[in-house]
Amino acid sequence: MSRPRILIVGAGFAGYRTARTLARLTRHRADITLLNPTDYFLYLPLLPQVATGILEPRRVAVSLPGTLRRVRLVLGEADGVDLDARTVHYTDPEGRGGTLGYDRLVLAVGSVNKLLPIPGVPEHAHGFRGMPEALYLRDHVTRQMELAAAADDPESCSARCTFVVVGAGYTGTEVAAQGKLFTDALVRKQPPRTGIRPHWMLLDIAPRVLPEMDERLSRTADRVLRRRGVDVRMGTSVKEATHDGVLLSDGEFVGTRTLVWCVGVRPDPLVEGLDRPLERGRLLVDPHLQVPGHPEVFACGDVAAVPDLEKPGQYTSMTAQHAWRQGKVCARNVAASLGIGTPRSYRHRDLGFVVDLGGAQAAADPLGVPLAGPLAAAVARGYHLAALPGNRVRVAADWLLDAVLPRQAVQLGLVRSWSVPLESASPELARVPGAPDTSATEKDS
Ligand SMILES: Cc1cc2nc3c(=O)[nH]c(=O)nc-3n(C[C@H](O)[C@H](O)[C@H](O)COP(=O)(O)OP(=O)(O)OC[C@H]3O[C@@H](n4cnc5c(N)ncnc54)[C@H](O)[C@@H]3O)c2cc1C
Structure with missing residues (x-):
């Protein structure tokens, strides 16, 4: 008898955990295929440390072939799912199309940058959702500071x-x-x-930083930011962006060459084409993470609207914590649907958050206990080390080096502005047709 084919689309927190748990549960009783644009799992919470020179990029990229045994990796991006034919169509990194069949499908494609209809933002802002964007920002910030150092014109x-x-x-x-x-x-x-000094501005229309978190974390983060000299402006947003700067909602024009867009995310648009019920763009699933009417299709992570059994009437939030734990439950339920083990509902209470503010500062509330300062920073780093599914020694070594050596600031110039457009759903594969070869002159420098 042929073995059942399990296809997992997306190797983020949810998809990676699903694949890893399924490989353990099914042993050789199923064929597990993982479709993902890259050959690594990206540990997103540490991406700001890549952009600011603390961690080298490969530290937050955990090799899929190197850590997932008994899982076949197919490099590509799904662009269509046929629920009746039970197939997924995809495009590989060299632009060739392919089709994968399945007996069980897990959709774990995560989310993409959220765009608001603000003039100039798609052209002049950069998002922060993937490795190319982090590398671009690191180079871009370094370049701005180097050009500023040599500039005579104060403006x-x-x-x-x-x-x-x-x-x-x-x-x-x-x-x-x-x-x-x-x-x-x-x-x-x-x-x-x-004599001009760096000036960082943090804007949000919300009344406080970290608006979705406990107010005590907000207060800690706000205090650290202001003490450090960050210009925190709540209740303020951008009305228009141009090449020379941004017009704020209060009418002030701020000259800048850097606009980083972190206004949030929306579910990956792949699920819009499924013709199944959505909840704010997320694919609706039941507490077993199954799509109603299609018991062979599962979804988890940011892309799935999973009923929050701890908060009746709500859906679980889009966090790494939920995605990681849903991946495990999803794997158990896929295995159960094949006669291995028993299914269970997804139920999880938030264990708290950590926000690493750099230096010896962080805001954290493990198990609801609010922490600040070096203790919170130690908890944050300990948490990340425990949560990383690989590269732990390398990450710890980078932190150690950063504590005793000056930061390495050199521009590698590997990622160009046009290759990380804000509207890109999958920055890893971003290709702008006909984009100019800017390898000699960077457009926005
Ligand atoms: C910079 C940053 C920092 C964050 N920090 C935190 C934090 O500190 N704490 C926290 O709880 N959450 C944090 N989050 C949110 C958290 O990372 C997400 O909630 C989590 O990654 C969701 O997991 P996921 O598996 O659903 O999606 P992802 O981890 O985004 O993974 C989706 C995967 O699917 C792949 N994919 C996408 N489209 C396709 C396609 N069409 N075909 C095939 N593959 C596809 C992607 O390449 C990716 O590998 C952060 C997010 C960002 C961007």
Whole structure:
């Protein structure tokens, strides 16, 4: 008899955990295929540390072939699912199409940058959702500081030294907090001739930073940011973006060459084409993570609207914590549907959050206990080390080196502005047809 074919689409927190758990549960009783654009699992919570020179990029990229035994990796991006024919169509990194059949399907494609209809933002802002964007930002910030150091014109120098981050969720807050430390370190080595200093702004229409988290975490983060010199402006957003700067909602124009867009995410649009019920763009599933009417199809992570059994009437939030735990339950239920074990409902209470603000500062509330300062920073780093499914020694070594050595700030120039467009659903595969070869001259420098 042929073995059942399990196809997992997406190797993020949810898909990676599903694949790893299924490989263990099924042994050789099923064929497990993982479809993902890259050959690595990206540990997103540490991406701000890649962008600000603390971690080398490969530290947060855990090899899929190297860590997932008994799982076949197919490199590609799904672009269509045929629920009747039980097939998924995909495009591989070289642009060739392919089709994969399945007996069980797990959709775990995560989310993409959320765009708001604000003039100039798609052209002039950059998102922060993938490795290319983190590498681009690291180079871009370094380049702005180097150009500012040599500039004689105060206006241009000030624009290069001004970095605007929109969105004060955990991503924007960490980028601004750690970015300020990064540019302060750069400026100590090579101060601008004009005497102008780096100016980081963090904007959000919400009344407080970390608006979706406990107020005590908000207060800690706000205090650290302001003490560090970050210009925190809540209740403020961007009305228009241009090449020279941004017009704020209060009418002020801020000259800048850097607009980092961290306003949040929306579910990956792949599920819109399924013709199944959605909840704010997320594919509706039952507490067993199965799509109603299609018991052979499962979904988990950011892309799935999973009923929150701890908060009746609500759906689980889009966090790594939920995605990781849903992956495990999803694997058990897929295995159960093949006669291995018994199914269970997804139920999980938040264990708290950690927000690493760089240096010896963090805000954390493990098990609801609010922590700040070096203790919170130790908890945050310990948590990340425990949660990383690989590369732990390398990450710890980078942290150690960062504590005793100056940051390495050199531009590698491997990622160009046009190859990380804000609207890109999957930055890893981003290709803009007909994009100019800017390898010699960077467009926005
Ligand atoms: C910078 C950043 C920092 C964050 N920090 C935190 C944090 O500190 N704490 C926290 O709880 N959450 C954090 N989050 C949110 C958290 O990372 C997400 O909730 C989590 O990644 C969701 O897991 P997922 O598996 O659903 O999606 P993802 O982890 O995004 O994985 C989706 C996978 O699917 C792949 N994929 C996408 N489309 C396709 C396709 N069409 N075909 C095939 N594969 C596809 C992607 O390449 C990716 O590998 C952060 C997010 C970001 C961007």
